[in-house]
Amino acid sequence: MSATDARDGEPIVQIRDLYKEFHRDDFTIPVLMGINVDLRAGEFMALMGPSGSGKTTLLNLIAGLDRPTSGTLRVIGQDLGNTSEGALARWRSQHIGFIFQLYNLIPVLTAYENVELPLTLTRLGKRERREHVAAALEVVGLSDRGDHYPRQLSGGQEQRVAIARAIATDPTLLVADEPTGDLDAKSAAEILDLLQRLNEEFAKTIVMVTHDPHAAARAKRLLHLEKGVLVDDQPNGQAVKGAGR
Amino acid sequence: MKLFKYIWRNATRNKLRSSLTILSVAFSLALMTVLYGYLAMQNVWSNEAKTHNRIVVLNKQGFSGKVPIAYVDRVRRMPGIKAAVPYSWFGGTYKDEQAPFAQFGTDAKEVFNVWNEYVIAPEQLAAWQANRQGCVVDSRFAEQRGWKIGEKIPLKGTYYQFDLQLEMVGVFKAPQPTGSLWFHWDYLEEGLKSKNALLSAGNAGAVYAKVERADAIAGLCQSIDDKFASSDNPTRTQTEAAFAQMFTDMVGNIQAYIRNIGLAVMFSLTLVAANAMAMSMRERTTEVAVLKAIGFSRGRVLNLVLGESCLIAAIGGLIGLAIGGGFLQVIHKSAPQYFPFSIGDMAGGWMLWIVGVAVGIGLVSGLVPAVRAAQLSVVNGLRRVV
Incomplete structure (x- = not known):
């Protein structure tokens, strides 16, 4: 299912009274408290807040990597609070694309093979996989780097390969955790341009965690978390195309 | 099979560690090949003897x-x-x-x-x-x-x-x-x-x-022993095959000792291989978390790790079989009176068993790291870097 398939007007992420707690020894640590958020198809949302505010935890919950302690969490029609781990893995492979701060490419695989990796979970044949990989590398502008290993690429190029890996299966939702956090200003701007293009040209719904106001400025909507509580949720009036850092 | 390339690259990722693990499996299984080759030779010898009445x-x-x-x-x-x-x-x-x-x-x-x-x-x-x-x-x-x-x-x-x-x-x-x-x-x-x-x-x-005639052998053996039973030198008559087997039986206990020592070596080797595999997987915690994040199921992660450990052990097993087989062939060439059959004459199921033992070592040594990788929490695995 791609973003363009989402039914107009219906949120692809519905969060109601969401709580998340972690347990360390005898202590219970509340991380998210009473979060309510709707996210519609085609939105580009930035999650901001100080360290420990619960941004990454919320991102992980939306991406189906973790389960809420209580509350309702429906993403792309799936109730993530009541889904088995195996079903969640399958669901993630079909609907979610991940972009990490440190790219997290597999070092022993080439750029091409890294992008192909999530496609090995599908029923696509070799030729179809090759077409998907070629298209993804084309989108990120690295068609000529397919046979390069991650160590042979710059940080910005690695992150672009990671983005190609995230979009190779044409997922509905892209989740990015500090995607520019490890990049220089120029590379970061290129990555943000790419994310913005994916949102606007390819109608990808994006949730991005960031500390960086310049990165957040590219999003259409800003959520601000503090100490596990959503303190601000508003359209980003200042969202600027091609804004630098 | 889509992931074989990835398994192969993982197996060869740390060449020194993989080579040492492969060599340790190879030399141990070369020893087993020599032992089981000797037993196979005895069998072939015994079977050959049966044909001559x-x-x-x-x-x-x-x-x-x-x-x-x-x-x-x-x-x-x-x-x-x-x-x-x-x-x-x-x-x-x-x-x-x-x-x-x-x-x-x-x-x-x-x-x-x-x-x-x-x-x-x-x-x-x-x-x-x-x-x-x-x-x-x-x-x-x-x-x-x-x-x-x-x-x-x-x-x-x-x-x-x-x-x-x-x-x-x-x-x-x-x-x-x-x-x-x-x-x-x-x-x-x-x-x-x-x-x-x-x-x-x-x-x-x-x-x-x-x-x-072959069908007269049993009766003749008995008749001969009966004939001399009351003499000063009673006899024990047996087929040539049984006679050949008697030599094998004479060293039967030694075989048991060697087998037991072989098992102990295999057990130690499995622990060594398991340690190498565990170290390898510990270094790849984040990578495993990424795989699981993008949708690799527990079973698939388990198979990836077990595939890697089995591949390393199987390579070691094949090398060990080649070394042991080569050694037996050298013995055959240099001392044919003790080892009259070439490795080709003795080829059989026992060789598959040796490779099976190698794969078994791979399975057992990879099991704990594989289960741990399969059960890894994605969030905990990613926490190191995000």
């Missing part, structure tokens, strides 16, 4: 007892027996050699009727029969030692306190290398009498007989 008459006490030479004729006259000969081990050393090779005193007139699959030129056989000090030698063995017809072969007695001065007057061709030399039993007897070794004189170490 030969029986062996020993003293009931085994090798410590003697078989009176008169028994040869009495066995020979029994219905169903085609031929019978005395067969006495001499065990002398050649020139400056320390270890004796196989030398047997026998009956030159009948021995090729008992071993009728062996071939000798008629004139050489006649020459042997006419020469009291003559001997015939397995052609491969003679060639290996560079002996020609007319070669003087002095044998220094070790078990017996006298020497033999033999002359090679012929060679025989056997289907498998025997490393044997045959000389006249009478010549041995002369030596015994000359040294007043009267307790040994007049006896043979064993009597070998050729039976006309």
Whole structure:
């Protein structure tokens, strides 16, 4: 299912009274408290807040990597609070694309093979996989780097390969955790341009965690978390195309 | 199969560690290959012996007892027996050699009727029969030692306190290398009498007989033993195959020890391989978390890790099989009398078993790291870097 398939007007992420707690020894640590958020198809949302505010935890919950302690969490029609781990893995492979701060490419695989990796979970044949990989590398502008290993690429190029890996299966939702956090200003701007293009040209719904106001400025909507509580949720009036850092 | 390339790259990611693990598996399994190859050789030997309808008459006490030479004729006259000969081990050393090779005193007139699959030129056989000090030698063995017809072969007695001065007057061709030399039993007897070794004189170490029909063997063995049961030297008669098996059984305990030591080595090796695999997976915690994040199921992660550990162990197993097989082939070439069959003759299920053991080591050594990887929490795995 791609973003363009989402039914107009219906949120692809519905969060109601969401709580998340972690347990360390005898202590219970509340991380998210009473979060309510709707996210519609085609939105580009930035999650901001100080360290420990619960941004990454919320991102992980939306991406189906973790389960809420209580509350309702429906993403792309799936109730993530009541889904088995195996079903969640399958669901993630079909609907979610991940972009990490440190790219997290597999070092022993080439750029091409890294992008192909999530496609090995599908029923696509070799030729179809090759077409998907070629298209993804084309989108990120690295068609000529397919046979390069991650160590042979710059940080910005690695992150672009990671983005190609995230979009190779044409997922509905892209989740990015500090995607520019490890990049220089120029590379970061290129990555943000790419994310913005994916949102606007390819109608990808994006949730991005960031500390960086310049990165957040590219999003259409800003959520601000503090100490596990959503303190601000508003359209980003200042969202600027091609804004630098 | 879509992920084989990834498994292969993971297996070769840390080349030093993988090479050491592969070599440790290889050398251990080479040892097992030699052991099981030896057992396979015994089996092949035993099976081969079954096809020739030969029986062996020993003293009931085994090798410590003697078989009176008169028994040869009495066995020979029994219905169903085609031929019978005395067969006495001499065990002398050649020139400056320390270890004796196989030398047997026998009956030159009948021995090729008992071993009728062996071939000798008629004139050489006649020459042997006419020469009291003559001997015939397995052609491969003679060639290996560079002996020609007319070669003087002095044998220094070790078990017996006298020497033999033999002359090679012929060679025989056997289907498998025997490393044997045959000389006249009478010549041995002369030596015994000359040294007043009267307790040994007049006896043979064993009597070998050729039976006309395979289905008569069991009955004949029983008849022979019954015939001599009340004598001073009762006998124990068995097939040549059973006789060959007896040697295997004699070292049966040693085999058990070697097997147990082999198992202990395998167990230790599995732990070493498991440790290497665990280290490898610990270094890849984040990578595993990423795989699970993008949708790899527990089962798929489990298979990836087990596939890697099995691949490493299987490579080690194949190398070990090649090393062990090569070693057995070298033994076959250099000491055919002890190891008459080539590795090709012994190829069989036991080799698959060795590879199976290797894969088993891979499975067991990879199990704990694989389960831990499969159960890894994605969030905890990613926490290191995000």
